[in-house]
Amino acid sequence: MSGSSTRGRLSALLLVAPLFLFLAAFFVWPLVMMISVSVTDGTVRQVMPATAEVIGDWDGTGLPPPEVQQALIADLRAPSEQMAFGDAVRRLNSEVSGFRTLLSRTASAVRDAPAGQPVDLAAVDPRWGEGRYWQALQRAMPNYTDRNLLAAVDLKRDTEGSITADASANRVIMLRTFTIAALVTVLCALIGLPYAMIAAAATGWVRNVMLLAVLLPLWTSLLVRTASWVILLQNEGLINKALIAIGIVDQPLQLIFNRTGVVIAMTHVLLPFMVLPIYSVLLGIPRNLMPAASSLGANRLRAFWHVLLPMALPGVASGALLVFMVALGYYITPALVGGAEDQMISSVIAFFATGTANWGMAGALGLILLVTTTALYLVYGRLSRSPNMVGA
Amino acid sequence: MSASSPALRAGQIVFGAAVVFFLVAPIIAILPLAFNSSVFLNYPMESVSSRWFVELQTSDTWRRAILNSLIIGCGATALSTVIGTLAALGLRHARLPFANLLRVMFLLPMVVPAVVLGVGMQILYTRLGLASTYLGVIVAHAVLCVPFVIVSVSASLGGIDGSIERAASSLGANPATVFRRITLPLALPGVVSGAVFAFATSLDEVVITLFVAGPNQRTLARQMFASIRENVSPTIAAAAFLLIIGTLCLAGLAGLLRWRQSRLAKAVADGA
Numbered sequence: 326m327s328g329s330s331t332r333g334r335l336s337a338l339l340l341v342a343p344l345f346l347f348l349a350a351f352f353v354w355p356l357v358m359m360i361s362v363s364v365t366d367g368t369v370r371q372v373m374p375a376t377a378e379v380i381g382d383w384d385g386t387g388l389p390p391p392e393v394q395q396a397l398i399a400d401l402r403a404p405s406e407q408m409a410f411g412d413a414v415r416r417l418n419s420e421v422s423g424f425r426t427l428l429s430r431t432a433s434a435v436r437d438a439p440a441g442q443p444v445d446l447a448a449v450d451p452r453w454g455e456g457r458y459w460q461a462l463q464r465a466m467p468n469y470t471d472r473n474l475l476a477a478v479d480l481k482r483d484t485e486g487s488i489t490a491d492a493s494a495n496r497v498i499m500l501r502t503f504t505i506a507a508l509v510t511v512l513c514a515l516i517g518l519p520y521a522m523i524a525a526a527a528t529g530w531v532r533n534v535m536l537l538a539v540l541l542p543l544w545t546s547l548l549v550r551t552a553s554w555v556i557l558l559q560n561e562g563l564i565n566k567a568l569i570a571i572g573i574v575d576q577p578l579q580l581i582f583n584r585t586g587v588v589i590a591m592t593h594v595l596l597p598f599m600v601l602p603i604y605s606v607l608l609g610i611p612r613n614l615m616p617a618a619s620s621l622g623a624n625r626l627r628a629f630w631h632v633l634l635p636m637a638l639p640g641v642a643s644g645a646l647l648v649f650m651v652a653l654g655y656y657i658t659p660a661l662v663g664g665a666e667d668q669m670i671s672s673v674i675a676f677f678a679t680g681t682a683n684w685g686m687a688g689a690l691g692l693i694l695l696v697t698t699t700a701l702y703l704v705y706g707r708l709s710r711s712p713n714m715v716g717a
Numbered sequence: 718m719s720a721s722s723p724a725l726r727a728g729q730i731v732f733g734a735a736v737v738f739f740l741v742a743p744i745i746a747i748l749p750l751a752f753n754s755s756v757f758l759n760y761p762m763e764s765v766s767s768r769w770f771v772e773l774q775t776s777d778t779w780r781r782a783i784l785n786s787l788i789i790g791c792g793a794t795a796l797s798t799v800i801g802t803l804a805a806l807g808l809r810h811a812r813l814p815f816a817n818l819l820r821v822m823f824l825l826p827m828v829v830p831a832v833v834l835g836v837g838m839q840i841l842y843t844r845l846g847l848a849s850t851y852l853g854v855i856v857a858h859a860v861l862c863v864p865f866v867i868v869s870v871s872a873s874l875g876g877i878d879g880s881i882e883r884a885a886s887s888l889g890a891n892p893a894t895v896f897r898r899i900t901l902p903l904a905l906p907g908v909v910s911g912a913v914f915a916f917a918t919s920l921d922e923v924v925i926t927l928f929v930a931g932p933n934q935r936t937l938a939r940q941m942f943a944s945i946r947e948n949v950s951p952t953i954a955a956a957a958f959l960l961i962i963g964t965l966c967l968a969g970l971a972g973l974l975r976w977r978q979s980r981l982a983k984a985v986a987d988g989a
Contacts, residue, residue: 340807355837553743654830671832
């Protein structure tokens with residue numbers, strides 16, 4: 326018997342192994358790689374390997390010892406790839422401006438000098454006599470860096486290495502992402518809770534129609550739904566035409582390429598995620614509870630407030646978490662329905678990755694989004710305790 | 718109280734109808750525009766015409782995009798269904814160590830934001846030389862499809878009465894025969910509906926495709942995304958029409974399978 330159970334366990338492991346390896350290679354590894362790209366910085370190290378080796382021992386005061394200077398000369402003499410060298414120069418220039426001219430002048434002077442003879446760097450350019458250029462070189466050498474992570478939250482290290490504010494828009498965009506996601510979540514709850522209550526109280530075809538109306542959008546392609554909203558919300562779209570025909574407005578309202586459009590379209594897309602958890606919680610509530618409350622003298626409002634609402638709250642909470650979590654990472658809907666001022670963190674990540682190939686920044690912002698989403702998912706798992714979603 | 722009841726009831730009906738309208742109307746609104754003869758993607762319709770479907774078939778970019786979607790969708794479906802079904806069978810085993818942890822890992826691709834996974838995959842693919850290849854896109858889509866296969870197959874496996882399998886072995890069937898003659902036929906509806914979900918997921922995927930596909934692997938969804946962004950042409954409505962009809966057929970198929978499965982399970986239970 327124990328032999329067959331060992332064999333059973335082994336065959337179970339063999340069955341699970343292909344998917345495990347597949348996801349390890351193409352799901353976990355990409356995420357690990359993204360994180361590691363955001364905290365490593367090999368651009369300068371790669372083109373100046375000799376300098377990297379010796380400059381770490383320098384204590385950072387005054388000028389570095391002669392062997393560091395000789396190592397730098399050796400590195401500049403060695404032929405390096407044009408693009409990698411350009412990257413390194415750009416990286417150093419972002420530490421101390423002026424590095425670009427300094428390095429190009431030094432490099433050509435070093436290459437012109439006869440091989441084997443020592444070069445006096447301070448004679449080539451007096452800036453090599455200043456400590457701050459050497460300090461910048463030293464700061465740019467380590468393999469691991471927090472500059473992308475700091476830049477993702479609008480911070481940077483100054484020349485002394487302490488953390489200071491940096492001028493960029495990432496915090497604004499994160500705040501905007503949270504605001505839009507929260508607004509969509511609140512709207513979904515305000516519409517979804519009463520809707521789920523009506524659906525749970527209804528019977529027969531009414532309930533079926535109400536449920537089908539929730540499932541149909543869930544089944545329809547996200548792109549199709551977004552395309553529909555583009556058509557409906559445009560200035561000559563059906564909504565504006567209807568509003569003008571009724572006489573509510575004289576000229577078309579601007580509904581698309583702004584916040585209104587993004588919130589309307591995202592609420593439509595995410596509403597099913599709110600309705601379904603609330604509905605399933607409500608189904609578990611005994612039907613005679615409300616009549617019992619009113620027979621004890623509670624009016625409808627009191628019965629709703631003290632009996633039904635508290636029991637529906639777990640459904641609202643897990644629906645709200647689900648909507649918020651999905652909304653945080655939204656890309657397609659803001660990209661198509663929103664304007665420049667409505668782009669969320671995903672758009673910025675996509676811009677860094679595909680637009681400027683700045684994978685370090687894309688990775689750092691991606692890490693923030695990943696950590697936030699995972700944390701929300703863990704809370705959601707605790708809350709909903711559905712075996713399918715968390716496996717607990 | 719008796720006075721407020723009809724008013725409340727009327728309010729409920731109005732609210733419910735309004736939300737149903739909000740949910741369904743936008744999806745229906747795009748459908749007629751696929752047959753509009755005007756070059757503007759807007760109402761009122763000029764006259765009925767099938768020119769945009771012809772455009773969909775004859776235009777090189779759109780035809781290629783449809784073909785790519787079918788190739789990549791079939792590849793991702795096959796890959797995710799095979800390894801997902803195997804894993805679901807393994808997860809069913811009571812003595813599998815770390816079963817809960819593995820299940821969470823298998824479902825995570827559904828949770829991680831697509832853009833985050835896209836960045837990671839782009840970095841990985843550039844190093845592996847998989848960027849802008851069909852294989853790369855198929856693998857990336859399969860990662861996203863796997864959770865749907867796991868959920869669907871696990872649900873149908875959970876519905877199998879273990880005593881039937883034990884009865885078969887006690888009657889002398891070896892494990893392979895039990896699997897082939899009992900477990901697999903009973904789990905098949907779950908496998909097929911998992912495959913349907915997988916195909917629908919791949920068909921609708923845009924974000925990861927944006928990161929890992931080259932111009933040669935442009936899918937229908939990717940092409941629609943680009944054309945909504947750049948030039949809003951009624952071809953989008955025709956493509957949307959095809960997608961809606963396609964997914965409705967797939968949803969109908971999945972529903973039919975679930976119905977058949979519940980009938981099958983009931984018949985087996987009644988017979989036992």
